[in-house]
Amino acid sequence: MAKYFPVIGLEIHCQLSTRTKMFCGCEIEVNTTANKHVCPVCLGMPGAMPVPNRKAVEYAIRLGLALNCEIDLNAMWTRKNYFYPDLPKGYQITQTGGLPVYDHPICKNGWIEVTLEDGTVKRIGITRIHMEEDAGKLVHDMSPTSSHFDANRCGTPLCEIVTEPDIRSPEEAVLALQKIKQILEYTQVSNANMENGNMRCDGNISLRASEDAPFGTRCEIKNLNSFTNLEKALYAEIMLQTVTLDAGREVEQCTKRFDPNANKTIVIRSKEDAHDYKYFPEPDMVRLVTSPEFVENIRKTLPELPDARRERFVNEYGVTAYDAQVLTIEREVSEWFDSAAKNCKTPKILANWVISELLREVKELEGGLAAVKITPEQLATLVNLIADNTISGKIAKQVFAEMFETGEDPEKIIKEKGLVQVTDVSAIEPIVREVIAANEKQFAEFKSGNNPKMKGFFVGQVMKKSGGKANPGLVNQILDKLAAE
Numbered sequence: 430m431a432k433y434f435p436v437i438g439l440e441i442h443c444q445l446s447t448r449t450k451m452f453c454g455c456e457i458e459v460n461t462t463a464n465k466h467v468c469p470v471c472l473g474m475p476g477a478m479p480v481p482n483r484k485a486v487e488y489a490i491r492l493g494l495a496l497n498c499e500i501d502l503n504a505m506w507t508r509k510n511y512f513y514p515d516l517p518k519g520y521q522i523t524q525t526g527g528l529p530v531y532d533h534p535i536c537k538n539g540w541i542e543v544t545l546e547d548g549t550v551k552r553i554g555i556t557r558i559h560m561e562e563d564a565g566k567l568v569h570d571m572s573p574t575s576s577h578f579d580a581n582r583c584g585t586p587l588c589e590i591v592t593e594p595d596i597r598s599p600e601e602a603v604l605a606l607q608k609i610k611q612i613l614e615y616t617q618v619s620n621a622n623m624e625n626g627n628m629r630c631d632g633n634i635s636l637r638a639s640e641d642a643p644f645g646t647r648c649e650i651k652n653l654n655s656f657t658n659l660e661k662a663l664y665a666e667i668m669l670q671t672v673t674l675d676a677g678r679e680v681e682q683c684t685k686r687f688d689p690n691a692n693k694t695i696v697i698r699s700k701e702d703a704h705d706y707k708y709f710p711e712p713d714m715v716r717l718v719t720s721p722e723f724v725e726n727i728r729k730t731l732p733e734l735p736d737a738r739r740e741r742f743v744n745e746y747g748v749t750a751y752d753a754q755v756l757t758i759e760r761e762v763s764e765w766f767d768s769a770a771k772n773c774k775t776p777k778i779l780a781n782w783v784i785s786e787l788l789r790e791v792k793e794l795e796g797g798l799a800a801v802k803i804t805p806e807q808l809a810t811l812v813n814l815i816a817d818n819t820i821s822g823k824i825a826k827q828v829f830a831e832m833f834e835t836g837e838d839p840e841k842i843i844k845e846k847g848l849v850q851v852t853d854v855s856a857i858e859p860i861v862r863e864v865i866a867a868n869e870k871q872f873a874e875f876k877s878g879n880n881p882k883m884k885g886f887f888v889g890q891v892m893k894k895s896g897g898k899a900n901p902g903l904v905n906q907i908l909d910k911l912a913a914e
């Protein structure tokens with residue numbers, strides 16, 4: 430099998446989390462009575478006039494700024510003609526298509542950066558972000574003989590983010606999608622939940638014989654709804670195109686879907702081009718004119734973005750680059766850590782607690798981080814109690830488990846259970862002597878200095894006998910003192 434070089438671009442659709450629809454005042458509500466939120470505009474009744482949702486425009490600009498895009502202050506709406514049974518209008522209002530003169534998406538020429546496995550930072554271009562509206566939904570499982578139509582989703586605002594074909598492997602594609610999802614969450618313009626369909630991704634992929642050869646013919650794989658499926662679908666398509674090219678045949682441009690069970694990409698439509706949709710400027714809409722002040726105001730309220738937050742965690746709290754990376758993957762986790770770290774004397778140790786204790790528990794917890802009973806301040810206090818030797822790290826784990834169950838303050842748990850670390854030499858020494866008396870042979874070995882492991886044995890025994898409460902540092906000191914006697 431010959432080696433080919435993949436060229437990949439992504440198109441990411443995300444649902445904006447506005448309260449109302451793109452061009453009418455109907456509310457957006459999921460899992461409700463079918464056709465509850467409809468009106469002449471979102472049903473496409475003749476004569477009904479669309480009015481753009483200011484909040485949706487604001488969100489699109491916020492996203493564009495976060496993705497380093499230029500904002501078009503004179504964007505344009507176009508009409509994309511479709512026939513879909515779940516699209517009563519027979520068209521979709523969008524910002525793309527046809528002649529370049531019609532092509533004025535709200536954002537263009539941006540970029541993101543991803544960190545590759547070898548540590549290099551790679552920049553991936555964002556060609557454009559355009560706004561459009563979603564279609565409704567067909568419901569097939571209500572009766573065996575008929576399908577039903579629910580228009581609640583008709584007119585829901587979407588943004589489509591299109592990347593440049595800068596991606597060179599399925600792993601890079603996953604990194605790019607992760608970064609975009611992260612930015613969607615940080616800017617809070619979309620819930621970006623792939624399982625709920627708030628966000629879905631199409632992958633365009635072609636192969637070429639060398640890294641500087643012209644691009645090959647591409648296929649588009651539609652509606653990939655998880656990182657795993659994106660990666661698997663791209664690999665499956667690379668395999669298929671490799672076999673095709675090796676056999677001396679040509680790859681045919683087409684639109685595909687991915688079947689995860691068969692691990693195969695399947696053709697759903699052959700070659701389609703922009704002119705198939707008969708785009709034209711939307712006659713019911715004027716241009717989407719925004720002012721530089723409007724854009725500047727949005728820029729001023731942009732939140733701290735993931736890359737900046739990651740760097741700040743390293744600089745401000747001294748956490749490792751790896752820990753900062755883990756702590757900033759999800760906005761909520763990063764905010765939780767941030768408010769805990771502000772109250773903590775040893776943020777670097779706190780980072781370990783959040784990553785290895787808290788997040789491990791959260792994984793198993795229904796409702797995720799939002800359902801956690803411990804407050805950031807309480808965890809900071811617990812870590813502070815280790816720092817000032819009130820409790821040992823081992824006892825702290827016991828206290829943490831109790832806090833996670835009950836949401837009680839660590840001081841209260843420590844007091845009630847009598848878990849305060851014993852830092853009094855006169856209280857520890859008798860325990861050490863007792864352990865030595867019970868293990869004379871081992872103590873002689875320790876004293877001889879021939880078996881360095883023996884010290885660990887004695888520390889372990891003393892800790893056990895003290896119920897984990899003896900200060901390990903002091904146990905070590907006392908052992909050394911008695912061995913020297």
Ligand SMILES: [Zn+2]
Nearest residue numbers: 453455468471
């Ligand atoms: Zn409506």
